[in-house]
Amino acid sequence: MNRLLSRLSLDPYLLLLIATVALASVLPARGGFADIAGGAADAGIALLFFLHGARLSRAAIMDGARAWKLHLSVAALTFGLFPLIGLAVSVIPGLDPALATGVLFLTLLPSTVQSSIAFTSIAGGNVAAAVCSASFSNLAGIFVTPLLTALLITGRQSGFSSDPVVTITVQLLLPFLAGHFLRPWIGGLIARHKKVLGYVDRGSILLVVYTAFGAAVIDGLWSRIAFGELALIAGLSLAILALVLLAGAGLGRWLGFSREDRIVLIFCGSKKSLATGVPLAGVLFSQAQVGAIILPLIFFHQIQLMVCAALARRFAQAERLEAP
Template structure:
């Protein structure tokens, strides 16, 4: 076991510990309130730091490449949701309503930021466009993710997402981000030079929310009726979803005659989903509801996309200068 852990990165180890702690030592009573408040505070700090470090110049330059941005946004907020909606009957019959809801939620999320940029850079893609695509996707997700969730759940007979949810998201996510943008002139350079601060804040926020979610699931008895086969089925469906997204972004970017560098950015930004944004936002959208099972698909999809995209980035990096097609 120690040898296995040694091969894992800090973030993955933290996820395992958070899940284990939530199952073995769940918080209840006053501690449940304490950890919920801590989660909200950590989310506010996280998006404030995002705002403080995000370069306005990079966003503006990337926005000028409107065809690329449009395709990434369409993949993230149109193609992915459609894949989820068409797959919903199958997911519901195999996984049940809670895990099906979690799979659908994955489809509604914005793209990742850090890993999309890192993989694009590693593979020799258009880094400036990736920075803008991933950043704009995160901003659009603040509005589009709850809107898409509300539309799908209202059609499915659920309560949907009301206006108070948008206000909560604005208070906890958008307002801190805008405040960070305003504070950028004073603390922007300091935040950029202290990348470990944002990295630890990013990771610890997710660990904290994961621990709280799994604690709620244990206290409410969610795990008693979850068979191991369901986890295997979630992994299989996440793999199929990721494969479909990778193929579609590669196919469309090639048919629209983008350059190799642009295609790399489109594939990585348009096929990935953000755990860092998704779990904090889930805490707000599904406030008051047990979300223990809802986090499983996004956790599985996150790890799967990192492994697959890491392999692709290394492969495409070797192809640079050989003139080989993606």
């Protein structure tokens, strides 16, 4: 089964997300169980960012500072070009307001870590720079994404949290800093149990998705959104990704980056993190609206994996043909 999914460039975790959405659509959490699930989801978000902080090494931060030109270029795509495209797309007439907000929100998110590094490695790029760039992006996203959300979405979306600064500080920033400062004592433990903690990460996200979609279904999500709008979201996701990939390739050539660094710019600059986006949405938006808001992110997540997997293989093949 895993081999078949790999050939189809399907992320097995996406299937779990789809199953979670289906479960929440049929059996949403209600009453006291909804309160318990919501509290567990909040705790899971805090744990998720604690582990993010514990995994980020200070050596990676120091090494990354040396390639500042490349990292600034990735940031320009991630937090500059992407949001501009998101603003343009979010005003398309006829698109459900919550989905439009979701499209804009996904463009404000940081880059992924694991897939950016993996695709850079497959394509023959600068893996060390990809590790630093993706880590920097995720670290910046804790501050930049809420700020951009406040600037670009507040006032347009009534579901935005009324007190985001306190919520972000307590639920995201403090756990992240605690994990990072405890890294000298717990870093080895986390490294030894990386696989198990990966299940904790993904389980926390699935719980957030379940509670969010359950609340959205109770609020009438599927009665408002038509199949045609979901198809439109898929098409928009593909178009957004294509624009950023082309921009990354052009920017890398214009700045005179080496082939290896251009690959880093292309893959790190074109990704959006589902692992960061779902918890942030759970913190920044009301529970009833999170379900619709993260739908575009789920679509984009799978599309970026499929497209970038094919692109990475093409880069690798080109490198083998050019080798003496």
